[in-house]
Amino acid sequence: MKSRIQFARVPRIPPEHRSRLVRTLDHPFFAWAGLRPPIAQHTRAEHEALMRHARRARVSVEIGVAEGASAAGIREAMPADGTLYLIDPFHLSRVPTLNFLKRAAQRTVQAAGEGRTVWIEKFSHDAVRDWSLPIDFLLIDGDHREEAVEQDWRDWSPFVALGGVVAFHDARQFPSGWPSPDYGPVRFMNRYFRQGSPPDWAILEEVDSLVFVSRRNRL
Ligand SMILES: C[S@@+](CC[C@H](N)C(=O)[O-])C[C@H]1O[C@@H](n2cnc3c(N)ncnc32)[C@H](O)[C@@H]1O
Numbered sequence: 001m002k003s004r005i006q007f008a009r010v011p012r013i014p015p016e017h018r019s020r021l022v023r024t025l026d027h028p029f030f031a032w033a034g035l036r037p038p039i040a041q042h043t044r045a046e047h048e049a050l051m052r053h054a055r056r057a058r059v060s061v062e063i064g065v066a067e068g069a070s071a072a073g074i075r076e077a078m079p080a081d082g083t084l085y086l087i088d089p090f091h092l093s094r095v096p097t098l099n100f101l102k103r104a105a106q107r108t109v110q111a112a113g114e115g116r117t118v119w120i121e122k123f124s125h126d127a128v129r130d131w132s133l134p135i136d137f138l139l140i141d142g143d144h145r146e147e148a149v150e151q152d153w154r155d156w157s158p159f160v161a162l163g164g165v166v167a168f169h170d171a172r173q174f175p176s177g178w179p180s181p182d183y184g185p186v187r188f189m190n191r192y193f194r195q196g197s198p199p200d201w202a203i204l205e206e207v208d209s210l211v212f213v214s215r216r217n218r219l
Pocket of ligand 1: 039040041042063064065066067068069070071087088089090091092122123124125141142143
């Protein structure tokens with residue numbers, strides 16, 4: 001792994017235990033300006049797992065980019081002739097013309113790997129309207145409400161190729177980890193993949209809060 005990234009710690013440090021300076025430095029401006037590494041919302045083990053699954057993917061799609069930490073890992077790992085599609089509306093910036101979250105993400109991803117990247121600055125449910133390509137690796141890490149995770153799954157999973165992999169972040173409780181049973185991705189994962197068992201899909205691997213599922217058959 002070449003990218004310099006600040007990974008999520010387990011257990012997470014509660015905000016009230018973090019100094020004012022550290023909280024100020026969380027602003028994406030500081031990542032864009034190169035004054036701190038990009039902040040990942042995932043652990044090092046999750047990052048390595050994402051890289052492992054992206055390694056053979058000619059077409060990777062990430063829903064939810066934030067500062068670009070997971071995207072950097074995917075780009076670094078994917079084949080040189082692969083393409084990484086990055087979907088995020090970057091809508092939360094208080095000053096949209098500056099949008100330091102988007103700038104930080106661009107800087108982070110540009111510095112990692114050489115594969116082609118395509119930025120799609122839209123909500124995933126809008127981006128899917130123009131989508132037609134088979135996907136080898138899909139990371140769902142956008143809107144975390146249960147119904148939104150389900151919509152991402154229903155919208156995007158039909159494009160996943162046979163043997164392709166979908167990763168859900170924040171979808172699993174793990175020792176000292178942050179997801180609670182009422183997290184949207186945890187609820188969707190439990191309801192859809194653990195209580196139900198979709199015939200064409202199987203859980204492939206689980207690493208911290210990440211769950212990887214793969215397509216066994218064409219629908
Ligand atoms: C948890 S963060 C992503 C973290 C990132 N994958 C990482 O590991 O570094 C969630 C991101 O999803 C974006 N987002 C929220 N709703 C979305 C949607 N419907 N489609 C795409 N992105 C969305 C937010 O703007 C935010 O940047």
